[in-house]
Amino acid sequence: MEWGTSWGSAPKPIPNLLTIPEKAMNYILNFENVDKGSLALVGGKNASLGEMIKAGIRVPPGFAVTTDSYLIFITEAGKKDEIFHILSDVDPEDMESLNNVSAEVQALIKSASISDTVQTAIGEGYFQLCERCVAESVPGAVRSSATAEDLPTASFAGQQDTYLWVEGADQVIKNVQKCWASLFTPRAISYRIKNNFPHEKVLISVGVQKMVNSRAAGVMFTLHPTDGDPSKVVIEGSWGLGETVVSGSVNPDKFVVDKVVMEISERTISAKHIECVYDIEKGEVVHADIEPDMQRKCCLEDPEIKELVKIARKIEKHYGCAMDIEWAIDKDFLFPESVFIVQARPETVWSQRKKESVIGKKSGYQLLMEQAMKRIKISG
């Protein structure tokens, strides 16, 4: 399965709404029901989650608000034409104009009303999620998943927003709307213009995924990000939600593991001074100070590290390329069911490079030894 090539194909043309019967619309799709073939409908992030579920990786449950829903939303009441008109003569170098235009478009989107059909669909999706989790209301992570995002050759990461600990159908809908709006941040607008990506061609899907009640979370690469060494898995983690590691606001603990012999060859414990946690009183996710005696405590146990590496290997094998993965350890579950994968995408830096010889230039003596060794007749 050539994952790489399927990513590389051009985005599908925008469907003509007038010709699609309403019954055939996919407003929402559960993650279990999507895969890489659903890219156009659910975007990269969500399609990836579906692929992982198929591969038997433990992923928090959720659903995607499809690009169709978005398309309906911006097509209704002529919003689309208005938006693209505003964007049509923006100078990407003019910061002030960019900011103004972005603010205008975002406000437009956030304030617009959403049709009943779409709202009902989202509400239905959320309700089903709560049922699955046997809870009255499930805190969710509402994440953008653009169709152009996560393409291996275009690192859009961080262009659009994520909203954490969103509870209740109304809040979910509101944050989905915010994600739609985030397609038009100044950065996103300027990036597309600079890279000749037509605004109309970028559709957005939004994922709604059960929050992991993270004891610890972070990222991992299925190669060494420093030198591209393919024999290693490098894990970085800290207390609380993974955002502190992803955003770089904390010095994480670091583990380098040889994935062939499953040996932890390096362990660096850092002073982790803050964590991202849900504050019940404030009703939102905050950056909280970590107690001094927890700061230098290792955030992962060895079995968890090894389980993460096992999962990383599985993901890498499934995708057939080096991967950049977000993980979290859920306090509400017992090991190993506590180990979750929140996101996975192909690694972009080393995979681009030409497959050159790592050994490189050899000394005269090494060449001599090589010649000598070629003389050996292989024994059984």
Place this chain on the structure above:
Amino acid sequence: MAEEKAARFPDPHEFQVPSELEGWEEMYPSHYLFSKERGEWESGQFWYQDKIHAPEPMPPLDLLFQEAWQISLSQYTTRVFCIPPAQGIAQRMVGPYMYICAVAPPPDEVIGEKAQLFEKRVFYVFEHYNELWDKWLTKFKALGKEMEAIEVPKELPKFVPEDQVLPAPTGYYVSYDILESFNNLVNQMFKGWQYHFEMLNLTYLAYLMFGDVCRKLFTGISESAIGKMVAGAYVSMFRPEEELCQLSRLATSLSGVADILKSEGMADQKIAELGKSEDGKKWLEAFDKAKDPWFYVSCGSGWFHYEGSWINSLDIPYSYIKSYVERLEKGETIERSLDEVDKERDKTVAKYRELIQSDEDRDAFNNAYNTVRTIYRYAEDHLFWVEHWFHTIWFAKIREFGSLLVDNGMINEVDDIFMFNRYEIPELLTEIATGWALGVDIPVRGDYYKAKVDKRRKILKAASEWNPIPALGVPPEEVAEPFTIMLWGVTTDKVKEWLKGMGEVSVEDVSELKGFASSAGVVEGTARVLKRLKEIVDLKEGEIMVCPTTNPSWAPVFTKIKAAVTDIGGLTSHAAIVCREYGVPSVTGTGVATSIIKTGDIIKVDGETGVVTIVKRAG
């Protein structure tokens, strides 16, 4: 604090040994002493204690093995196979402890010259490796048999036997025989050691190459991962243990034999009991068959006369058999599973190979790997034949000379002969031959020699209570000589640690040691520190063994311990190899484990990161 105090080790000419060791110099030949004639050169070298071959104070006669390998190992590198960038390894005595240094590379022109010769000579050896190995084994076994055939006169007779005079006088008699026999013995030992390195240096080169390639392809790959990829070669060194296993199995199938072998009591008692029944006699026959050569195993490293061997310390193999029989009756498997080791190796190699991305690199990996697989077995096989089998024969012969000297009043005990070096013993033998020749009641200088023995034993005992300094001289910026790193496990980092230790960090302050991650696994347990080989009887099941270095001849011990930590030893040290073969987690080459850790301490051994943590101090 301690860090800045010392940036160098003491100069070998200025370093003082404790006063209790006074007079130690006379035990060893003069070229072993730091000397003003070679002063400048000596001061500029980096000398470190050789804990692999000489972890204990050196009895004078036992030094001859070291003399022999100094020449042999070095010459193959410098004069025979001409390995371009390397030279030999020099030795010196500091008190009764031996220090070594890797001689710096030769000048560039010489390297160039050597490269040409290397090409011709080494290519040939690699090409014909398997047949050369067979030839080697044949000629080495013949040499051992030759040594075994040496006749040591049992006594100096009152009158020479009739048949040496009539019908015609032989022309030379026991006075000559004893000198010739001893000379032959020594010559054969040197010859054996010349043979020893014939293929060993090249084996290490191949291993180094493979290690090099792996480290370039997979930065930070552990020693134990590399070791897994060359594991499982059939090695003679493990054959003695296999024979014990077979004998143990045989015992359980013969009536009454297992019970006798499981009983408490000494080996000779059991042998006497077994001799009383048919099945017992059958078993004893099987034991005798296995004995030569497989029980010509030193109870230790093979380097010291006092270690004993299985054939003259039968209690040792009998005690191993006792525990095997007990385990068999419990339904346990006693053999190492070579199959598992093979499968693990093939799987590991395939996985690493899969990760290689360029064809060029894959070729380099495959070539290096195939070479190592083909010739690596020599590294372990030779150990049995030389250090164990050959040395066992030597010790037995020397003891025959010891008996002769006792009977002629020169020394008190047979083993006292080992208190004299190989240059001195001909003196003693000449004196008794002379005394015999001169006539009846001729006095010999027995008291003089007996007093020397006393003094030297005292010096060696005092030395065993002294912790010698880890190194002398000028530390290198970077340790590059491959044997130093691979075999002795002395790296640039290790040297820096030793330097730090020069600032007198107290033992109690250290709670973590770093070494080579030689065999995977993480365990916690009680430490048993063994500084002397004979202390191994104190080792309890499930303890973590902490020692200067370990030996394949301790094979049965490895099924007992939870983990192993050593002072010295790198990737190809026997310590690391044995641990991997037995799946025992280990950290080797810590430099200071036996000084820092105390018996009874609870320690955690991480064979994956190479870290040993003292969790709780004893008492």
